[in-house]
Amino acid sequence: MNFLNVLQTSNILIADGATGTQLQKAGLPPGYTPELWNIEKSDAILAHHKTYLDAGSDIILTNTFGGNPIKLRAANLDARAEELNKAGAMLARKAAGTDHFVFGDIGPTGKLFTPLGELLEEDAIHAYEIQIRALAEGGVDAILIETMSALEEARVAVIAAKNVTNLPIIVTMSFDTRGRTMMGIKPAFAVKELWSMGIQAVGANCGRTLTETLTAIQEMRAASPESILMAKPNAGLPNLENNQSVYDVTPDTMAEFALKFQAEGVKIFGGCCGSNPDHIKAIAKILRT
Numbered sequence: 001m002n003f004l005n006v007l008q009t010s011n012i013l014i015a016d017g018a019t020g021t022q023l024q025k026a027g028l029p030p031g032y033t034p035e036l037w038n039i040e041k042s043d044a045i046l047a048h049h050k051t052y053l054d055a056g057s058d059i060i061l062t063n064t065f066g067g068n069p070i071k072l073r074a075a076n077l078d079a080r081a082e083e084l085n086k087a088g089a090m091l092a093r094k095a096a097g098t099d100h101f102v103f104g105d106i107g108p109t110g111k112l113f114t115p116l117g118e119l120l121e122e123d124a125i126h127a128y129e130i131q132i133r134a135l136a137e138g139g140v141d142a143i144l145i146e147t148m149s150a151l152e153e154a155r156v157a158v159i160a161a162k163n164v165t166n167l168p169i170i171v172t173m174s175f176d177t178r179g180r181t182m183m184g185i186k187p188a189f190a191v192k193e194l195w196s197m198g199i200q201a202v203g204a205n206c207g208r209t210l211t212e213t214l215t216a217i218q219e220m221r222a223a224s225p226e227s228i229l230m231a232k233p234n235a236g237l238p239n240l241e242n243n244q245s246v247y248d249v250t251p252d253t254m255a256e257f258a259l260k261f262q263a264e265g266v267k268i269f270g271g272c273c274g275s276n277p278d279h280i281k282a283i284a285k286i287l288r289t
Contacts, residue, residue, distance in 0.1 A: 003101050003141040004168055004200060007228065012262050012287055015059040015103070015232055015270025016052035017280050021247075023048060023063070033075045035067045038087040045088070049095035055277035056284025059268065060096055061144060062088040062135060065107040069127045070119070074110075081127075082134040089138020103144040103170070104135030106157055113152055121156055128160030142168040146232070147206050147272075149174055149182040151193060158197050168200040170268075172230055175216040176207050187216040188223035195227045203230035206272045210234075210249060210257045217264050229266045233257070235274035247274025251282035258283045 007013065023034055026044050037045055049060050066072065067088065069081040077084070085104075092102040109127065111119040132143055143161045148154040154171050161169045173181050173190050180186050187204065194202045203220065207213040213233035220229060235249040254271060261269050269287070271279045 001098065001101070006101075007168075007201070007267060010058075010267070012266065013058040013101075013268045014056055014280065014284050014287065015230075015268055016049075016057040016061055017271035017275030017277065018235075018273050019048070019061065019063055019065065019105075021274060022051075022276060033066065033072070033077060034063055035072070035084040035088060036077070038063055038084050038091055042087070042091055045091045046095050049092055051277045052280055053095060053100055055280040056288075057100065057270070057280055059101045059103055059270070060092050061103045061105040062092045062138075062140060063105070064088040064131070064135065065105045065146075067105075068107065068109050068131050070109040070111060070124065071107070081130050085131050085134035086138040089135045089140050093139035101141045102139065103142050104132065104138075104140035104167075106131060106135075106143060106145045107147055108149065108153055113150065121152070124153065124156045125160045125163070128157045129164045132157075132161050133164045136165040136167055140167065142170060142200070145169065145171045147172070147174045149185070151181075151183070151185050151190060154190075154194060155197065158194070158199060162198075170201040170203075170230055171199055172203045172205040172232060173216075174206040175204055175212065179212070179215065179219075187219040191220040191224040191227055195224050201228040201230045201268060203232075203266070203268070205230075205232035207233055210254065214257065214260055214264070217261060217266060221264050229264070230268035231261045231266045232268075232270045232272045234272045235276075235279060249274070249279075251279045254279045255282035255286040258287055262287065
């Protein structure tokens with residue numbers, strides 16, 4: 001299947017839910033680099049993907065959110081970036097087969113660009129190129145640059161993707177600070193800037209509440225009616241119960257909100273932190289009836 005053809009003709013595509021919280025439930029130790037499991041616990045990663053596919057996901061994300069060499073450097077794993085990302089892509093591709101799509105998942109570096117920090121644009125581009133090239137070689141259908149707070153970092157990741165692949169590119173920002181990203185970017189400004197770069201979809205993920213993410217999507221739609229939108233909101237906010245984070249949004253509530261996002265013209269919808277296969281199953285049921 002061709003992803004862009006399906007995206008243009010489908011009513012709405014269902015992405016998967018959270019990865020980190022699900023892998024923690026599967027035994028990932030606190031503070032352990034999740035991308036290592038692409039090599040060390042490949043069966044667990046395949047099982048993770050299968051739970052979402054069985055729940056109704058059309059799209060699964062690779063276990064590579066923190067796979068940028070700059071991010072991996074904190075665990076002295078930057079030299080293994082290509083290996084870990086390619087392995088993650090190949091596992092997701094194996095799970096998805098030819099009937100579902102795989103997004104190569106790209107998260108932020110965790111560093112600030114100059115002059116606020118020490119990260120140089122050319123270093124970030126090079127690091128993203130390493131990650132994205134490996135994901136493409138592993139067989140992903142599209143590159144998802146997600147949970148971005150700084151517009152300059154999102155731009156750099158898009159540039160890197162265009163440098164090394166012809167795959168579709170999607171960018172989602174996280175609006176979690178009074179309607180802005182942590183770096184102060186408003187949804188309307190973000191969508192205009194990013195859509196002008198020739199990407200294939202844009203939107204919002206993570207965030208604080210379903211309502212706030214929906215508002216961000218509405219502002220994006222108003223500012224750029226021609227854009228193709230994606231939303232992957234959190235299942236609310238976490239509460240600590242028995243030393244574990246429990247999120248407050250039920251599968252039924254998230255499914256009800258899925259209809260609201262669909263009404264705003266969102267073409268790809270899934271869950272972020274705290275969401276699980278039960279959330280995706282409820283979303284699939286309500287969107288496909």
